[in-house]
Structure formats: C-alpha cells, structure tokens
Amino acid sequence: MAGRILVVDDEAHILHVLSLKLRNAGYEVVTAVDGEEGFELACEKLPDLIITDLQMPYMTGLELCRMLAADEETAHIPVLILTARGYALDEEDLKIGNIREVLSKPFSPRRVVQMVRESLAAEADRVRTDESKPEAA
Amino acid sequence: MRAGKIASLCLVLIVAAVGAVLSLLATSLPWLASMHPVLRLCLTFLGLATVSAAILLPLGTTLDRTVARLRSYIEATGTERRTATFWGPKWARPITRALIGAVEQFRQREQMLTNELREVQIRHRVSEAERRQIESVLHVLRDAVLVTNAFGDIVIVNEAAGRILGFDHTQALHQPLEQFVDDECLCQLINETAETANFADRRHVEHEISVPDGQGDKEQTLLFLVTLACLENHKREVGGVVTILHDLTRVREISQMKTDFVSKASHELRTPLSSIRAYVEMLVDGEATDEESRQEFYRIIQNETERLGRLIDNMLNISRIEAGIVQIERENVDIKHLITRAIDTLEPEASQKQITLNSKMAEVDLSVEGDCDMLFQVVLNLVSNAVKYTPAGGRVTVAADSDNLTRSVVVSVSDTGLGIPPDAIGKIFDKFYRVENYKRVAKGTGLGLSLCKHIVETLHHGQVGVESKLGMGSKFWVTIPMRYAGSQAA
Numbered sequence: 001m002a003g004r005i006l007v008v009d010d011e012a013h014i015l016h017v018l019s020l021k022l023r024n025a026g027y028e029v030v031t032a033v034d035g036e037e038g039f040e041l042a043c044e045k046l047p048d049l050i051i052t053d054l055q056m057p058y059m060t061g062l063e064l065c066r067m068l069a070a071d072e073e074t075a076h077i078p079v080l081i082l083t084a085r086g087y088a089l090d091e092e093d094l095k096i097g098n099i100r101e102v103l104s105k106p107f108s109p110r111r112v113v114q115m116v117r118e119s120l121a122a123e124a125d126r127v128r129t130d131e132s133k134p135e136a137a
Numbered sequence: 138m139r140a141g142k143i144a145s146l147c148l149v150l151i152v153a154a155v156g157a158v159l160s161l162l163a164t165s166l167p168w169l170a171s172m173h174p175v176l177r178l179c180l181t182f183l184g185l186a187t188v189s190a191a192i193l194l195p196l197g198t199t200l201d202r203t204v205a206r207l208r209s210y211i212e213a214t215g216t217e218r219r220t221a222t223f224w225g226p227k228w229a230r231p232i233t234r235a236l237i238g239a240v241e242q243f244r245q246r247e248q249m250l251t252n253e254l255r256e257v258q259i260r261h262r263v264s265e266a267e268r269r270q271i272e273s274v275l276h277v278l279r280d281a282v283l284v285t286n287a288f289g290d291i292v293i294v295n296e297a298a299g300r301i302l303g304f305d306h307t308q309a310l311h312q313p314l315e316q317f318v319d320d321e322c323l324c325q326l327i328n329e330t331a332e333t334a335n336f337a338d339r340r341h342v343e344h345e346i347s348v349p350d351g352q353g354d355k356e357q358t359l360l361f362l363v364t365l366a367c368l369e370n371h372k373r374e375v376g377g378v379v380t381i382l383h384d385l386t387r388v389r390e391i392s393q394m395k396t397d398f399v400s401k402a403s404h405e406l407r408t409p410l411s412s413i414r415a416y417v418e419m420l421v422d423g424e425a426t427d428e429e430s431r432q433e434f435y436r437i438i439q440n441e442t443e444r445l446g447r448l449i450d451n452m453l454n455i456s457r458i459e460a461g462i463v464q465i466e467r468e469n470v471d472i473k474h475l476i477t478r479a480i481d482t483l484e485p486e487a488s489q490k491q492i493t494l495n496s497k498m499a500e501v502d503l504s505v506e507g508d509c510d511m512l513f514q515v516v517l518n519l520v521s522n523a524v525k526y527t528p529a530g531g532r533v534t535v536a537a538d539s540d541n542l543t544r545s546v547v548v549s550v551s552d553t554g555l556g557i558p559p560d561a562i563g564k565i566f567d568k569f570y571r572v573e574n575y576k577r578v579a580k581g582t583g584l585g586l587s588l589c590k591h592i593v594e595t596l597h598h599g600q601v602g603v604e605s606k607l608g609m610g611s612k613f614w615v616t617i618p619m620r621y622a623g624s625q626a627a
Contacts (some may be wrong), residue, residue, distance in 0.1 A: 003490075008471045011408055011411075011412070011436055012442065013412040013416075014408075014411060014412060014415070016437075017412065017415040017416055017419060018415075019543065020424060021415075021424060024424055052535040055387040055404060057578050057579060058578075084403065084404040084408055085409035086410070104407075105408065105410070106407060106410045106411040106413070106415070107411060107414070107415065108414070108415075108418055109415050109418055109419060109422075109424075110418060110422065125306065
C-alpha cells in the first residue's frame with residue numbers, strides 16, 4: 001500500500017472523484033464531509049497525508065489545520081489544501097500547521113495525485129534524514 | 138409796477154431825508170443849543186431811527202419776499218423747479234444763485250443717498266433670502282458642515298453636524314468650537330488646517346466618530362471622510378476653516394458586501410466547475426473502467442452543468458429584475474404542480490439528511506397568473522433553504538391555500554430548523570445578506586431570498602414574509618394574486 005490519504009470536502013462529487021483517482025493510484029482513502037469529522041478521523045486513522053477543502057460548514061480547512069498542528073499525534077501530517085478561494089489565503093495562513101501546497105478549484109485529479117506522491121516522498125526523505133541525524137551524531 | 142416802485146423809492150428817500158434833517162438840526166442848530174441835553178439826544182435818536190426805518194423797512198420786505206420765493210423754490214419739484222427763474226433785486230441775485238446752487242447740490246446728494254439706501258435695502262433683502270436658502274440647503278444635506286472663523290468660533294453649522302457631533306446646532310452659533318465639539322481629534326484637525334494657511338489644497342482624512350444610534354443610549358461607530366479647507370479673507374489671511382463630514386460607513390458596507398459576493402459567487406461557480414473538470418479528466422484518463430461508471434460520470438457532469446447554469450441564471454435574474462429589464466411570460470400556473478416539482482427535486486437532499494419533506498395543499502383550484510419558471514424558482518429556493526438550515530431528523534412542510542379575501546394563493550414553507558435571530562429578520566431578504574452564525578452551517582450566495590422577494594413583489598405584485606423563533610424553526614410565506622392586476626409587464 002502506497003499510503004493512507006484522508007480527503008475532507010463537503011462536496012460529495014469531489015470526495016467521490018478524488019477517492020476514485022487516489023484508489024486507482026494505489027492509495028488507501030478515508031473520507032470526511034466536514035472539518036470536525038476530518039479531525040476525528042485524522043486522530044483515529046493517522047493518515048500519511050490529508051487533502052482538505054478550505055470552506056466547509058462547522059469547521060473550515062484552516063481550523064482543521066490548527067487543530068492538527070496543536071495535536072502531537074497529527075502535527076507532522078502533511079496537508080494539501082483544495083480551495084475555490086485561493087486568494088483568501090495569506091502568508092500567515094500558510095504557516096499554520098503542516099500545509100504543503102494549495103491547489104485552486106477547478107483542479108486536475110491527475111495533478112492532485114502527482115502532488116500527493118511528491119509530498120509523501122518529501123515526507124519520507126525528511127523522516128529518513130531525521131532518523132539518520134542521531135546516528136551521525 | 139415800475140411807477141409803484143418809483144413811488145416806494147421816493148417815499149423811502151423822503152422819510153430818510155426828514156430823519157437826516159432832524160438829526161442834523163439836533164446836533165448843529167445854535168438855537169437848539171439851549172435845549173435840554175436829554176431832549177436833544179432824543180431828537181437826534183428820532184432822526185437816526187427815521188433814517189434807519191426808511192432804509193431797513195424796504196430792505197426787510199425785499200429779503201422777506203426773497204426768502205419766501207427761495208422756500209417755494211426748495212419745496213418745488215420736478216418741472217416747476219426746472220422752469221423757475223432767478224428773481225429778486227439784482228443786488229440779491231448772487232446770494233440767491235449761491236443759495237439755489239447749494240440747495241441743488243443738497244438735493245442731488247439727498248437723492249443719491251436715498252437711492253443708495255434703497256439699493257442697500259434691496260441687497261440686504263436678497264442676501265437674507267440667499268442666506269435662508271443656503272441654510273435650508275445646508276440643513277437638507279446629510280453631510281455635516283461646520284465653518285469656524287479665524288478665532289475658532291462656529292459661524293456656520295448645519296443640523297447634520299449637530300446630530301453627528303452630538304450638540305444642538307441652534308445654540309452653537311458664534312460659540313467656541315471646543316465648547317461644543319467634544320472630539321479632540323477633529324478639533325485638532327480643524328486647528329491644524331487653520332495653522333497651515335494652505336488655501337490651494339483641501340485635506341481629506343478618514344475619521345471614526347461614535348454617534349448615538351437613535352435607539353436608546355447605544356452608540357455606533359461610523360466612518361467619515363473629513364474634508365477640511367482653509368478659507369481666505371479679504372486681507373489674504375486665514376479667515377476660517379470649513380469642515381465637511383461625509384459618512385462612508387454605508388459605502389464601505391456595500392463595497393464589502395460586493396467583495397464578499399464576488400468571493401462567494403466565485404466559490405459557488407468554481408464548485409460545480411471543479412466536479413465537471415475532474416470527471417471529464419477521469420473519463421479522458423480512462424479511470425472509469427466499466428460502462429456503469431462512465432454512465433455515472435456522464436450523469437454527474439450533466440447535473441453539475443445544470444447546477445452551474447441555475448447559479449448563473451439566479452445572478453443574472455436578480456440583476457435584470459433590479460434593472461427593470463425582465464419580460465415575464467404570464468400564463469396560468471398551477472401552484473400545486475410547482476410544489477410537487479420542487480419537493481421531487483429536493484427529496485434526495487432531504488432524504489440524505491433524514492428530513493421529512495411533506496406538503497399540505499387545499500383541495501381547491503390554486504392557479505395564478507404568472508411566470509411558471511420564476512414561480513418555480515421561488516418555491517424551490519424556499520424549500521431548499523428550509524432543507525439546508527434544518528438539522529438532520531427535522532421536518533419541512535410546504536402548505537398552499539387560497540385567500541378569497543385578497544384573491545390570492547398563499548404558499549408557506551415551515552421547518553423545524555435553526556430559526557432566524559431577531560436582529561436578522563429585517564435583513565433576511567436583502568441582497569447578499571447571510572446570517573453570520575449560519576455561514577458555517579450551509580453554503581450560499583445570499584441571493585436566493587432576495588431573488589424570491591423580487592420575483593414575488595416586483596414581478597407578480599404579491600408579498601413575501603417570514604415568522605421565526607430562534608431554535609424553533611421558521612415559516613416563510615408568499616402570496617401571489619390569482620389575477621395579474623398590472624397593465625404591463627414589469
């Protein structure tokens with residue numbers, strides 16, 4: 001299994017199409033329809049990467065990122081943001097938690113899969129580097 | 138006349154001669170030398186008196202006549218005076234001419250002053266009228282206008298200035314600015330403007346002022362554009378400062394609402410577009426491996442395309458209705474049929490949230506004269522809102538009946554949802570308005586209810602309304618006249 005991905009979006013079609021694309025690419029996919037459910041699943045399933053929409057009822061994508069960053073168990077999980085309001089994010093927002101990329105809607109599922117691969121590879125490199133540091137010391 | 142004059146002259150000469158003789162006799166004749174001195178003095182005095190009388194009497198008469206003629210000349214007007222000639226004895230004519238000249242000058246001066254006085258009075262009346270007109274204009278203005286003189290006293294102030302800055306404008310005239318304006322920052326701005334003595338440029342500053350909101354003791358902070366200009370007096374010195382406060386609050390609110398709308402509209406448009414693009418790409422990439430999946434993708438693309446179209450229609454319709462350029466097609470519309478269609482459309486969404494969606498329609502004819510598509514839009518929007526804002530497990534009821542008194546059909550949509558806060562009830566049909574706390578509950582552009590109101594009230598001459606209790610649900614209702622009363626399409 002290439003990795004476990006949590007997809008959070010209140011649009012059923014987006015959840016469906018992303019799940020299908022990621023599953024076809026070999027990933028295990030977990031889905032949530034709002035930020036609250038997303039955070040619960042993130043804590044429970046500890047995915048390797050999270051893809052979340054920005055504007056959602058009950059808890060926005062940014063609030064979800066804050067919650068993830070505040071929890072030791074989930075703080076390291078890389079996050080990709082999918083948004084229909086790209087310009088609403090400023091530099092300060094992007095510093096919240098572990099946000100790796102922001103993709104504007106309408107998006108290409110192909111591109112999403114490519115970014116998931118890159119992010120997971122970068123995360124794996126980071127973990128390897130962190131693990132090798134104490135040995136080198 | 139001439140003989141009379143000669144006779145008068147002779148008489149005067151004779152009397153004078155007698156007087157002179159008497160005086161001479163009294164002083165020079167020797168036989169009178171023995172006369173008592175007192176008697177002789179009396180005789181001399183008598184002689185001199187006779188001579189004086191003989192000279193002064195005709196002179197007095199002449200002068201008296203001259204003065205009388207002079208008076209009548211002064212009192213004469215216009216033509217009489219112009220035709221008057223010089224008169225009196227020749228020896229007196231230089232005097233009368235000089236007097237007449239002086240009188241004439243005096244008269245001209247008097248006429249000039251009278252004219253000037255009349256002109257000043259007219260100017261005063263005109264300027265009073267203009268002042269009152271300018272004051273009326275100033276008081277009608279929504280902008281606050283405050284003019285101070287070089288000494289910092291208020292010389293012009295309108296009602297708006299008093300209202301915004303919190304003082305009685307009728308009491309503030311000719312009083313020091315600081316005594317009435319309790320806003321240190323504004324006073325400082327005015328004083329600084331006077332000190333700069335810059336007559337060429339106006340200064341524009343944005344400034345917030347706390348203003349009573351007209352409901353009790355509450356205050357609201359409003360944003361003003363303060364325009365300050367230095368006034369120049371006739372000596373080219375600072376004559377005062379004119380200050381104008383223009384309320385920017387509403388403009389900013391509208392601007393913010395438009396920005397929010399563009400942002401929301403962009404989000405709403407991008408969402409179906411995202412699905413369409415993603416599914417098309419999936420089809421192109423061959424991700425749908427079987428015919429069933431492909432058919433599902435086609436259906437989603439079709440539905441999302443329709444959703445996008447509906448959204449754009451909503452936006453355009455509202456703009457067209459507002460611009461008054463909508464031509465509607467009136468036909469006989471069965472409201473029962475519209476309600477059934479709306480319920481069928483939203484049933485899947487309601488089922489997903491376990492919301493019971495039912496209808497209660499009176500067993501009478503519920504037809505109206507109107508635009509079928511527009512009225513369907515109204516019912517669909519109301520039911521869709523009810524489903525959106527009702528928590529899972531709730532109930533939405535669509536009821537329709539006829540009101541014979543007003544000859545209209547009444548449609549109501551009741552839910553067991555969140556209800557509307559009292560302060561939001563009045564704004565709920567405003568364009569772009571969304572209840573702040575509910576933005577997180579469901580997505581929307583804030584256009585749906587505004588569109589309903591426009592369609593019902595502007596295009597069908599009906600009414601819309603809402604009754605709601607926070608936490609207990611809401612009931613939206615519309616009334617549509619059965620027969621269109623207007624003579625032309627809106």
